[in-house]
Amino acid sequence: MAEILLFHHIQGLTPGVVAFADQVRRAGHTVHTPDLFEGRVFPTIDDGIAFAREQGFGALARRGIEAAEGLPRDLVYAGFSFGVVPAQQLAQTRPGARGALLFESCLPVSEFGDGWPEDVPVQIHGMDDDAFFVHEGDIEAARELVASALHAELFLYPGNGHLFADSSLPSYDTEAAHLLMSRALAFLERLD
Numbered sequence: 001m002a003e004i005l006l007f008h009h010i011q012g013l014t015p016g017v018v019a020f021a022d023q024v025r026r027a028g029h030t031v032h033t034p035d036l037f038e039g040r041v042f043p044t045i046d047d048g049i050a051f052a053r054e055q056g057f058g059a060l061a062r063r064g065i066e067a068a069e070g071l072p073r074d075l076v077y078a079g080f081s082f083g084v085v086p087a088q089q090l091a092q093t094r095p096g097a098r099g100a101l102l103f104e105s106c107l108p109v110s111e112f113g114d115g116w117p118e119d120v121p122v123q124i125h126g127m128d129d130d131a132f133f134v135h136e137g138d139i140e141a142a143r144e145l146v147a148s149a150l151h152a153e154l155f156l157y158p159g160n161g162h163l164f165a166d167s168s169l170p171s172y173d174t175e176a177a178h179l180l181m182s183r184a185l186a187f188l189e190r191l192d
Helices: 015-026 045-055 057-067 081-093 138-148 174-190
Strands: 003-007 030-032 076-080 099-103 122-127 152-157
Touching (some): 081 099, 099 174, 122 174, 138 152
Parallel strands (some): 003 030
16 A cells, blocks of 8 residues: 655645545555644635745745655655645655655646656646636646656546535535546555
């Protein structure tokens, strides 16, 4: 079974992120869910962004990198939206990564190196009309990553919701979230 370091989104470590992690745990995997916001949870994306600006996006992402210290090297790195930043950085730069699950965000691989590590499989998930994922360019970065990596998949779901897999938010989409979970669990099973 896999050991996963899962990073929350810009609204914090919400009950929906915890529920997602618990579902992965029930499938037999170990999941670490560090709280990069130290207990703060925000009712809206805008509130979370305001907090991140105040704290510094870079400082919060560094907390994610630091969360990997003391954990085994052979982790799967996963993140929702903002949490993709440390997840993707660790998957690309920390030796021993087993895989990456990038939910609703993707950065150009050039942010963290010359390319995606060829021995690190990755899945990217997002909605096909999400204002953040599609209209802010993440989908192009995702397509470039998939085109350049040996083991990469991009899954698009119909809709415009952001954070659609967080069951504690109004943007939750039951059907898309269930499909995302089934694909993520299948991905994790293939790593064994």
